[in-house]
Amino acid sequence: MRAFTTLTSIVAPLDRANVDTDAIIPKQFLKSIRRTGFGVYLFDEWRYLDQGQPDMDCTNRPINNDFVLNKSQYKSAQILLTRENFGCGSSREHAPWALEDYGFRAIIAPSFADIFYNNCFKNGLLPIALDAEIVDGLFKELNDDYALTIDLVTQTISTPSGKTIAFDVDENRKFRLLNGLDDIGLTLQHADKIHAYETERAKRAPWLFREVSI
Amino acid sequence: MSGKTLYDKLWQDHVVHTEDDGSCLIYIDRHLVHEVTSPQAFDGLRLAGRKPWNVARNLAVADHNVPTNYRDQGIADPISRLQVETLDKNCAEFGITEFGMNDIRQGIVHVIGPEQGATLPGMTVVCGDSHTSTHGASGALAFGIGTSEVEHTLATQCLVQKKAKNLLISVDGEVGKGVTAKDIVLSIIGTIGTAGGNGFTIEFGGSAIRALSMEGRMTVCNMAIEAGARAGLVAVDETTIDYYRNRPLSPKGDDLILAERAWQNLHSDEDAVFDKVINLDATKIKPQVTWGTSPELVVSVDANVPNPADETDAVKAQSMQRALDYMGLQAGQKITDIQIDKVFIGSCTNSRIEDLRAAAVVVEGKKVAPNVKLALIVPGSGLIKQQAESEGLDKIFIDAGFEWRDAGCSMCLAMNADRLEEGERCASTSNRNFEGRQGYGGRTHLVSPAMAAAAGIAGHFVDVSHWLEK
Numbered sequence: 001m002r003a004f005t006t007l008t009s010i011v012a013p014l015d016r017a018n019v020d021t022d023a024i025i026p027k028q029f030l031k032s033i034r035r036t037g038f039g040v041y042l043f044d045e046w047r048y049l050d051q052g053q054p055d056m057d058c059t060n061r062p063i064n065n066d067f068v069l070n071k072s073q074y075k076s077a078q079i080l081l082t083r084e085n086f087g088c089g090s091s092r093e094h095a096p097w098a099l100e101d102y103g104f105r106a107i108i109a110p111s112f113a114d115i116f117y118n119n120c121f122k123n124g125l126l127p128i129a130l131d132a133e134i135v136d137g138l139f140k141e142l143n144d145d146y147a148l149t150i151d152l153v154t155q156t157i158s159t160p161s162g163k164t165i166a167f168d169v170d171e172n173r174k175f176r177l178l179n180g181l182d183d184i185g186l187t188l189q190h191a192d193k194i195h196a197y198e199t200e201r202a203k204r205a206p207w208l209f210r211e212v213s214i
Numbered sequence: 215m216s217g218k219t220l221y222d223k224l225w226q227d228h229v230v231h232t233e234d235d236g237s238c239l240i241y242i243d244r245h246l247v248h249e250v251t252s253p254q255a256f257d258g259l260r261l262a263g264r265k266p267w268n269v270a271r272n273l274a275v276a277d278h279n280v281p282t283n284y285r286d287q288g289i290a291d292p293i294s295r296l297q298v299e300t301l302d303k304n305c306a307e308f309g310i311t312e313f314g315m316n317d318i319r320q321g322i323v324h325v326i327g328p329e330q331g332a333t334l335p336g337m338t339v340v341c342g343d344s345h346t347s348t349h350g351a352s353g354a355l356a357f358g359i360g361t362s363e364v365e366h367t368l369a370t371q372c373l374v375q376k377k378a379k380n381l382l383i384s385v386d387g388e389v390g391k392g393v394t395a396k397d398i399v400l401s402i403i404g405t406i407g408t409a410g411g412n413g414f415t416i417e418f419g420g421s422a423i424r425a426l427s428m429e430g431r432m433t434v435c436n437m438a439i440e441a442g443a444r445a446g447l448v449a450v451d452e453t454t455i456d457y458y459r460n461r462p463l464s465p466k467g468d469d470l471i472l473a474e475r476a477w478q479n480l481h482s483d484e485d486a487v488f489d490k491v492i493n494l495d496a497t498k499i500k501p502q503v504t505w506g507t508s509p510e511l512v513v514s515v516d517a518n519v520p521n522p523a524d525e526t527d528a529v530k531a532q533s534m535q536r537a538l539d540y541m542g543l544q545a546g547q548k549i550t551d552i553q554i555d556k557v558f559i560g561s562c563t564n565s566r567i568e569d570l571r572a573a574a575v576v577v578e579g580k581k582v583a584p585n586v587k588l589a590l591i592v593p594g595s596g597l598i599k600q601q602a603e604s605e606g607l608d609k610i611f612i613d614a615g616f617e618w619r620d621a622g623c624s625m626c627l628a629m630n631a632d633r634l635e636e637g638e639r640c641a642s643t644s645n646r647n648f649e650g651r652q653g654y655g656g657r658t659h660l661v662s663p664a665m666a667a668a669a670g671i672a673g674h675f676v677d678v679s680h681w682l683e684k
């Protein structure tokens with residue numbers, strides 16, 4: 001996983017609440033057995049005027065010029081600013097994969113759906129939840145070359161007008177993201193504890209530890 | 215010290231290790247695997263040279279991509295086929311039990327788990343699918359995970375989690391005729407919104423929930439995720455314990471006696487303190503119909519489509535207008551005037567035997583309306599299909615003009631060939647009415663099985679409670 005420390009980038013505004021993971025990456029693309037290549041299909045039904053299919057070459061597809069990510073000033077945006085409950089619905093990790101593959105590294109919103117929020121941290125994406133009024137303020141300040149600096153170490157966002165906004169993130173998640181660490185390796189450091197738990201639990205709930213063939 | 219909630223008990227029972235910041239390593243008793251969210255996880259294991267921690271805790275089935283007819287001919291779409299074959303290969307390579315596409319036990323992962331007794335009260339259950347919340351109906355802590363966590367579960371039998379807060383939704387009173395578990399949960403989502411349960415585990419309680427069958431409780435917990443909560447729970451009672459006697463993987467003999475004694479404790483203590491409590495009056499709930507592109511955009515069948523102009527919150531009004539435009543509806547239009555093109559009865563929300571029986575009661579001796587192009591019945595598992603056929607339900611549906619299909623996720627998310635065409639409108643018993651969910655440009659109205667069946671017969675939405683009174 002790519003580590004995240006600081007980021008300065010243009011901000012793309014997606015002014016919608018309850019953006020669901022079906023919208024972020026429609027189901028037909030979930031048929032892929034790979035982990036990469038989803039970026040070109042990010043927000044497929046909003047971004048293009050035709051119907052996207054897996055493995056489709058997107059270079060000549062008709063573009064929806066009204067969709068915000070298709071506006072030239074946001075092409076290089078690595079920060080997405082959006083509204084409440086972003087990432088609701090399906091647990092598909094293809095949603096953060098698509099956002100990351102497209103080039104986003106951070107998402108700012110008043111709130112995120114729990115599974116999506118969790119999935120972001122596994123993929124080097126930083127979801128930042130701020131008060132709805134602060135997010136609203138950012139939407140109002142935003143102009144074409146509006147850039148923010150996000151510093152995960154100090155947990156702050158700096159705005160062009162010189163404001164500093166603090167944000168919360170769990171220590172554990174922050175540590176893993178700052179260092180780009182593999183969760184499984186860290187968990188396996190506790191292998192003895194997992195074995196001990198299984199031994200103790202088998203005494204309390206032996207029916208869960210029988211060898212049953214199905 | 216105050217008592218514990220059911221969620222507190224389940225959590226505490228599975229903590230392997232606690233980190234300084236309060237996050238915990240939680241032991242996972244059951245991992246369900248399907249073809250869509252697992253291939254990259256198995257690849258990850260291979261790349262790191264890892265093996266599953268305990269293969270016996272995993273159970274796999276292909277459900278999202280499988281065709282629901284002409285299954286003996288295999289899967290026509292080569293990309294879908296590759297994904298299902300990849301699951302077969304991965305399960306064979308790592309030694310994981312899988313119900314193959316033509317196994318009678320094949321079905322939707324959240325239907326077969328309880329049906330087989332693979333998910334039991336008191337367990338922690340995870341699956342790379344958000345509707346894993348379904349299994350909470352049996353007093354299990356069950357939640358959906360992403361593919362990285364699928365890999366993590368395979369490799370360690372654990373997950374790193376932060377404990378959520380406790381939310382009690384108490385639904386009291388007796389529901390009216392024709393009002394089902396689906397209407398209860400849609401009404402809850404309409405009340406608290408799709409973000410209302412964010413950060414919480416929801417325990418569903420109250421007399422209206424206790425009166426539900428296990429199937430009904432599964433329908434309610436299934437849609438906890440649509441209320442924003444990763445997990446929903448219902449306390450164990452006699453209904454639960456009866457359900458788990460004689461399931462293939464249920465404990466047997468002395469184990470069953472021990473297990474039942476432990477399961478009796480799977481309820482919130484009387485003096486348990488919840489972070490939030492919401493009370494709903496079941497007697498006020500009418501059959502529900504969603505009109506928009508989020509499950510919270512829902513009204514009673516006797517209501518009209520709401521007007522964005524009446525909404526004071528500008529962001530909300532804007533999304534209501536967008537939903538109306540997408541759905542091709544007018545503010546103020548009567549719900550019962552909305553004509554439909556297709557009917558879908560199925561999905562992990564509503565494809566169990568009780569759902570099929572409820573639909574059959576409504577359609578028996580009637581015919582699907584001429585304007586309805588396709589009416590699909592997709593049972594949740596091969597065993598449910600078999601049960602329904604032994605009761606003669608298939609004949610009732612086929613005689614009425616419905617198609618009787620094989621088990622799978624089908625038109626809930628249209629990853630197989632069952633889907634809506636652009637602009638088509640569907641009365642659907644599934645769980646999500648998002649834009650494009652059932653097919654590009656498709657328009658979904660979420661309803662109960664009885665309501666979907668009645669809409670199929672009438673050609674437009676009707677209040678099924680009136681039909682059932684006759």
